[in-house]
Amino acid sequence: MTTTRSGFTKLAAICIAILLGSVIWELGWPLDRAEHEWARLIAAVATFGHLTGVVGSYLRKEINRPRPRLLVFQIVSCLLIFALIAREQQEDNFMRFTELSRLVITAGLIAIPTLMSLTRIFEWLLRKQKHGRPLMAPAMQFVASLGIVILSGTGLLLLPNSTYPGITLSFTDALFTSTSAVCVTGLNVVDFANVFTPLGEMFVLALIQIGGFGIMTFAYFVAMVAGQGFSLRDRVLLTDLLDEGNLGSVVSF
Structure with a gap:
């Protein structure tokens, strides 16, 4: 028990x-x-x-x-x-x-x-749903999780070993770089090759991967967990995004 x-x-x-x-x-x-x-x-x-x-x-x-x-x-x-x-x-x-x-x-x-x-x-x-509505809307869950990832990435980019000796990255530049990576926009305000060490570049690449994964699937995952379910159109879209051959098993995948 x-x-x-x-x-x-x-x-x-x-x-x-x-x-x-x-x-x-x-x-x-x-x-x-x-x-x-x-x-x-x-x-x-x-x-x-x-x-x-x-x-x-x-x-x-x-x-x-x-x-x-x-x-x-x-x-x-x-x-x-x-x-x-x-x-x-x-x-x-x-x-x-x-x-x-x-x-x-x-x-x-x-x-x-x-x-x-x-x-x-x-x-x-x-x-914690109230009157059939979740405590936090799925869209707000997505935005909140995105903000947490961006702030975490900003902190990692501000670590001393993330940049080469003698280079001090400002909080604004770190925040912009992290936001750009998570949102997969490709914009940057610093010279990556001369500012970031291999460790810092690895952090940026990880943020890009997290952002790319989140854009494709995280909103659907939140909708499923929040009880919103999937329409037939959502299933077809997920089948294409995830390269899943079986329409019926895409949700479990």
Whole structure:
């Protein structure tokens, strides 16, 4: 029987937030060897706490416990992070292939549960309907999520390691660049090649991909979760956009 306790779920959420902070610190700032050691230690402790939280919430059958497939993904990701951290300790230089691999796996460990949490937020908005109307209209959900992505991208572009040494990117330029990338307009006010490092360019490319995905499908996803449903015309359009051959299975896809 499902219990109402959420102690392990809260532990997993807190540790994933700490892990996100350690990744941003490690990627965004130029660190010396001692600071890299601290970043790895924080990542290891946060990963252990997150692993304890997700396993504990599943065993205690808490309400927000992860599904079996997500649980397996989180366990495997945490074990890989531990293995890569142990391997990093035996190498001399930092920012190596093993460290970059760990950061990529950590990003996936953070992103997948976060996306799952977004579906719970939409379900919560659906349950808060009043007189048949959702608490927040689907269009407002889309605009709000777009604003969150833009502000997050602005913060990432303002990190010291996102630009070359000696170059200070203003908040306005970072905001404009992030907005242009998410909205896929192609406009820019800075010279990308001379301003952004490969890390900063990677952030911009990620924002472009998120924006392109959102324009095609996110509005339909929100409409579905908000209880609006799909008309036949929507199904035909989604079939073309997603290159799905079966009209009947496009919604489940």
